[in-house]
Amino acid sequence: MTARRFDPFLRDPDHPVRPGPVGAVVILVVLVVLSLAAIAPLYWMFATSLTPSALTVKFPPELVPSAPTLRNYQEVLGQPNFMRWVLNSLIQSVSVTLVTIATASMAGYALAKLPFRGSRALFWLFMLSMMLPFEAILVPLFLVVTRLGLVDSYLGLILPLLVSPFSIFLMKQFIGTLPTELLDAARVDGAGEARIFWEVVLPLVRPGLAFLGIITFVAQWNSFVWPLVVTRSSGMRTLQVGLVLIREQEPLFYGLHMAAAVLAALPVIVVFFAFQRYFLRGVTVGALKG
Amino acid sequence: MTRGGAARRHVAAWGATFVAPQAVLFAVFFLLPVVIAFVLAFMDVRPTRMTFIGLANFKRVLADPLFGKALTNTAIFTAVVVVFWLGKALLIAYLLDPMNRALQTFFKSAFYLPAVTSSIIISLVWAWIYHPTFGLLNAFIGLFGLKPVAWLGNVDTALASLMAMQIVMGGGSSIVLLSAALARIPRDLYEVALIDGAKRPVIFTKVVLPLIRPTLLYLVVTGTVNTFQVFESVYVMTQGGPQFSTTTVVYRIYQEAFQRFNLGLASAQAIVLFLLTFVLAAVQFRFLGQNVEY
Numbered sequence: 369m370t371a372r373r374f375d376p377f378l379r380d381p382d383h384p385v386r387p388g389p390v391g392a393v394v395i396l397v398v399l400v401v402l403s404l405a406a407i408a409p410l411y412w413m414f415a416t417s418l419t420p421s422a423l424t425v426k427f428p429p430e431l432v433p434s435a436p437t438l439r440n441y442q443e444v445l446g447q448p449n450f451m452r453w454v455l456n457s458l459i460q461s462v463s464v465t466l467v468t469i470a471t472a473s474m475a476g477y478a479l480a481k482l483p484f485r486g487s488r489a490l491f492w493l494f495m496l497s498m499m500l501p502f503e504a505i506l507v508p509l510f511l512v513v514t515r516l517g518l519v520d521s522y523l524g525l526i527l528p529l530l531v532s533p534f535s536i537f538l539m540k541q542f543i544g545t546l547p548t549e550l551l552d553a554a555r556v557d558g559a560g561e562a563r564i565f566w567e568v569v570l571p572l573v574r575p576g577l578a579f580l581g582i583i584t585f586v587a588q589w590n591s592f593v594w595p596l597v598v599t600r601s602s603g604m605r606t607l608q609v610g611l612v613l614i615r616e617q618e619p620l621f622y623g624l625h626m627a628a629a630v631l632a633a634l635p636v637i638v639v640f641f642a643f644q645r646y647f648l649r650g651v652t653v654g655a656l657k658g
Numbered sequence: 659m660t661r662g663g664a665a666r667r668h669v670a671a672w673g674a675t676f677v678a679p680q681a682v683l684f685a686v687f688f689l690l691p692v693v694i695a696f697v698l699a700f701m702d703v704r705p706t707r708m709t710f711i712g713l714a715n716f717k718r719v720l721a722d723p724l725f726g727k728a729l730t731n732t733a734i735f736t737a738v739v740v741v742f743w744l745g746k747a748l749l750i751a752y753l754l755d756p757m758n759r760a761l762q763t764f765f766k767s768a769f770y771l772p773a774v775t776s777s778i779i780i781s782l783v784w785a786w787i788y789h790p791t792f793g794l795l796n797a798f799i800g801l802f803g804l805k806p807v808a809w810l811g812n813v814d815t816a817l818a819s820l821m822a823m824q825i826v827m828g829g830g831s832s833i834v835l836l837s838a839a840l841a842r843i844p845r846d847l848y849e850v851a852l853i854d855g856a857k858r859p860v861i862f863t864k865v866v867l868p869l870i871r872p873t874l875l876y877l878v879v880t881g882t883v884n885t886f887q888v889f890e891s892v893y894v895m896t897q898g899g900p901q902f903s904t905t906t907v908v909y910r911i912y913q914e915a916f917q918r919f920n921l922g923l924a925s926a927q928a929i930v931l932f933l934l935t936f937v938l939a940a941v942q943f944r945f946l947g948q949n950v951e952y
Contacts, residue, residue, distance in 0.1 A: 375758065378760075378761045379756055379757055379758060380756055380758050380759070381758075383755070383845075384845050384848035384852060385756060385852070385858060385861060386756050392757075395753045398749075398753060399753060399754070399765050402746065403765055403768040403769055406768070406771070406826060406827055407768055407771065409780070409783045409827065410771065410772065410775065410783070412786075412787060412794055413779070413782075413783045413786075416786065424792065425792050426792065427792055427796075429792060429793075429794055470679075472680060474676040474679065474680070475680040477676055478674070478677040479673075479677065481673075482669050482670070482672050482676060483669070483670065483673060484671070484673035484674045484677075485670065487673060487677070490677065494684070497684070497688055499936060499939060500692070500932055500936075501883060501884075501887045501932070501935055502887075503889065503911065503928070503931070504695070504928045504931050504932040505688065505691040506911070506912075506915070507695065507911070507925055507928060508690075508691035508695040508698060509687060509691040511691075511694060511698075511921070512686065512690055512691055512694065527683065527686075527687060530683050530687075531680075531683050531684050531687045531688050533684070536680055561672035561676075562672075589776070590774075590775075590776035590777070590778075592776065592777070592778050592890055593889060593890070597916060608778045611778055611779065611782060612778065612893075615894075622789075622792075626783070626786065629779045629782050629783060632776065632779055633775050633776070636774045637771065637774065639774070640767075640771065640774045644767060647774070647831075647834070648766050648767065648770065648834055649834075649838070
């Protein structure tokens, strides 16, 4: 066993099919080119957001702003409802995240460890429903919310977004790995089911709860279709819908659009870097964007 | 025995209670809308009354040339995007696999960043990049002496531009999943293949691909179903134009329901969409799911 040496070509010394030095350089070049293509638009958003309006309508465009300014940001923050949209997005994302964590972990626990008549059928119904795209029930869902008198309200915005078979599935998988003997032992000790859930189950699946919370927050912050359909008044719009409204009002001020986009992207980018390891661990998540 | 029965009933009662909040939400905001969709699809919906009209809505959907156009656009979009996006993700994950951890983390983060950024933001940025007069892309191709193109304003380029954006920005979460699948391949399988004198392309097709097949299947199915619902980029960047060249199925449903308030027709369209996604997913499972041994 030799001490691990640093590989100047950044290869994994233990991998059985390592590329040669030339191969490694080719790999690095391909990776740099493809990642630059995906990152460049985000850089361009940031660069334009710092460019004064007069200089955005110039050809060829300035790759690095020659006269960087925060004017666009001041103007975005001065838009009548901008802070209100930020607040609405926060209310939506935080409340959906918290309620989803609570109810999905309860449902996941029930489906994994507390069998009742019809629980298997219910589980398969949840699974089957994941096959149905949200857009397919958009119209009748809107009618239900209209009939309940909840259009253009926080409840109307939030309640339908709480339905999350995927979260239930995820929590059932996490909780299903806990040994049943552990729960039985707690029962023998006289603990009630609610206490077992709170004091035994939840602490053991804390990483799962964190993971669910993070992906739910990001998906909710980025959600667009339902907020677009269910909100009417400017004061009820969320940030993603607001971005489109800003562009409709000021179609020619690209610096303004990009400044608003940067502000809307900032929270999820911060969440991403803060919880990077959860995102990069590769739990089977499927689509994040809703 | 009776004690055991009582304990089971006790557990069952708690199980039903714990599942209740999600079950109630599911019933009201999912099952009920599904039932309503099926009812509305057979109705002529007017503000004052509803009349049963049988299959007339479905006949109209199938006879509607615009819905046909939307279906074709969506099918092209989905086929191209899924193939290239997954191909790109597989290439990147495979190239990253023999590299060291720090490098893997760095590039996975770089590719993941666009995936946490909302599709509205991505669409706004690319609408600006594609701008016919001041856009970055036209400046870039100008370096090679090419004339500016109205990327989103031209029947021939609009749909392709939307697809290109999706492919360039996509792949983040699939790279992570594929990378995890590659890392799970037992190292001795590679060593056996090397001892047998297998070359790298053979190892890739005979060892790597079969072992990551379940992950690939999962990504193809979820990717197809999700891509088929494309809406945001169309809404922000092209509004379905020019000349309906970027009108997709969900955009068409949105227009019918929320701009023309034609709820019966929109419901029939939604049911067609649902059946199509279901069939697509089932077909993929059938063909790609064979011989999965893992």
